[in-house]
Amino acid sequence: MVMASKPPALVLPDGRPLTRENLGVEIARPTRASVRTIQSGHPAQGLTPQRLAGLLRAAEDGDAVAYYELAEEMEEKDLHYLALLRTRKLAAAQLPMEVEAADSSEQAKGDAQFLKDWLDRDVLQAELFDILDAIGKGVSATEILWNLTSKTWLPKALKWRDPRWFEFDRETGDELLLRGGPEGVGPATPLPAGKFIVHFHPSKSGLPIRSGLARIAAWGYMFKNFAIKDWVTFLERYGHPIRIGKYGPNESEENKAILYRALWELGTDAAAAFPETMNVEFVDRKAGTAPNDLWKSHAEYIDLQLSKAVLGQTSTTDATAGGLGSGQADSHGRVADTIERHDGKVLASTLNRDFVPALIMLNRGPREKYPRIKIERPDAEDIKVTVETAEKLVSMGVKIDGEELRERAGLPAARSDETALKPASQSMPENLPVGASGGQGAPVDAPKAAKAFLGLLKAGNGASQSDIPALQSQEPEREADALSRTTDEALGDWEELIRPAVGSIESLIGECDTIGELQSRLVEVMADMDVSAFTEELARGLFAARVAGLAAPGQG
Incomplete structure (x- = not known):
């Protein structure tokens, strides 16, 4: 009996094998009885420089739980920092996404189309936003929840997982491990192949745990928090008079406590009771001696630095005047485009490594x-x-793909031949003479037409028929009759006939400096125009045309 051999294991390009047992279950789901709990500490409360330094050192040594909790609280408590991170993550998550086939084969095109069909999902943008949590924390782990059926193995969701549930290996600091293993109670284990999208988004070179923006922004967050606390305290006490209580040398402790309580009640309730032998003095002066914008300027300064660290510029977040003039916005815009392009490329490389194969x-x-x-x-x-x-x-004869040009123009394809746009037909002017540009027939050759017209005139004056040039031999492409020859002949020497009439106008043009002056003086020379030659030639032309018309076949 021959035993059926198992199919070969599927191995990812990085050498890790895919196993069905790992793909079909949730590995990093939260549980209360393991290290993967949703309960969180709050290291930002009462944060001091000493505590912050110790917290960051612990993260370098492998215990990054407090650091990730601080990064979470910074986004919750600092509105400016939250807005900066959201702006950057949303910009990258909404970038256009394309799928490029591995080659031009049909198989590669089918693979690309399969991937493109899956990416066409309404929740994809939200999932990319969660993956980009690495911008702040340096790393993010997204679990792929596979929906395994008999025909397809498709992810039903890309689930964000709390970074506190992971840790880096202590030897290299580059490999992300699952804390507690699959059960959540043992040593950290490597992440199974095909189950996690591990996104590193470094803001600087170095170990991943030290490359997140949260580590860079933590010191600014702490000092800004100090400034805001002092500012609130100042605003709470601003304008209140200082109350000073006085008691005698032999006053009992009980009466001293009564006086102290009375001073507090005067500050809040504006009423108090104390022994008659005691004295209370009100010093009317402003609380504090610092300028009223000291803490505001401190907080705004840190916000400007955070804007530069997260977005690389300040023009889109803070309305501040710069020294670059009108070019400041363009300069800051180029910086924002550079960061956006970088975020998109880093995100795409992660998906091409951990998800697509x-x-x-x-x-x-x-x-x-x-x-x-x-x-x-x-x-x-x-x-x-x-x-x-x-x-x-x-x-010039170069062949260009019109469909690709239409797509580059961003125009939709025609749904049918009936709805497709067509080139507008060039309308031809009506009533154009035969031979005129755009009219029917061939264009007239003026010199030849002039000779033919002169011949007709000679024939009308008694000249022999042999003196009339044959227009057909000069324009073999069309058959000319007597009328058309007469018309062509009349157009031949129009410049010589009209020159005596316009000579006076040419002289007037030379005398005038402006169009207005020419228009006002034009009437002066109209009476002096010599149109006798033109009139005589016109009469001869009409006579010749009439003779030609009578001589045409069918005329009586």
Whole structure:
């Protein structure tokens, strides 16, 4: 009997094997009886420089629980820091996402389409936002919850997991381990293949635990918190008079306590009772001697530094005047674009490493190369210039894909031939003479037409028929009759006929400096125009046209 061999194990590109047992269960779910509890400490309460330094050193040594709790509280208590992180994470999570096939084969295109179909989900943006929690803390772990069926193995959710439930290995500080193992009560274990998207988002070079923005912002958060506490205390006591109680040398402790309690009641209730032998004095002066904007300027200064650390600029978060003039906004905009582009590329590289190979391998089989996710904003393009350039290249014989050009222009494809836009037909002016540009027939050759017209005039004056040039031999492309030859002949020497009439106008143009002066004096020269030659030639033309018309076949 031949035993059926097991199918070969699926191995990710990093060498870790995929196992069905690990994929089908939640490994890092919270439980109250393990280290994975939702209960959290609050190290930000009563934070001092000594406590903060010890907390950060403990994180470097491998115990980062308090550090992650502080990072969480900083986002909850500092509105400015929260707004900065949200702005940066939302900007990266909303970047356009494209899927690029591994090559041009049909198999690679099918893999890319399979990945693209799964990414088309309403919750994807929220899941990317959670993955980008690493911007603040330096690292994030997202568990892939697989929905295993007989046909497909698709993730039903990408679940954010609390970073307190993980730790880095003590040897290299680079590998993220699961605290307590799968059961939550043992030693830390490596993360199973295909189950977690581990995203490192360093703000500086070094160990991942020291590369998060929370570590950089922690000192500013603490000093800003000190300033705000002092500011609130100042505002609470501002304007209240100082109350001073006086008692005699032999006063009993009981009466001293009564006087002290009375002083407090005067500050809150404005009423108190104390022995007649005691004296209370009110000193009318402002509480404190510091300028009233001292703490405000302190807090605003730290906010500006946080804006630079998180977003690289201040123009989009703080309305402050800069020394770059109108170019400040452009300069800050370029910095923001640089950070956004970096965030998108780092996020895409994580998905291409921890998610894409597992999804394709489980559903379509192992591949030498897998499709790639690209998360970036396309470069701005002047589509008008692109279209004009394409039009010129096409006229030169260059072949250009019109469908790709339409997509680059951001225009929808036509649903049918009936709804498709078509080039507008060029309307032809009506009543154009034969041979005129845009009219029917061929354009007139003026010199040849002039010779033909002169021949007609000679024939009308008794000249022999042999003196009339044959227009057909000069324009073989169309058959000319007597009327058309007459018209062409009349157009031949129009410049010589009209020159005596416009000579006086040309002289007037030379004398005038402006159009207005020319218009006002034009009436002066109209009476002096010599149109005799033009009139005589017009009469001859009409006579010749009439003779030609009578001589045409069918005329009586």
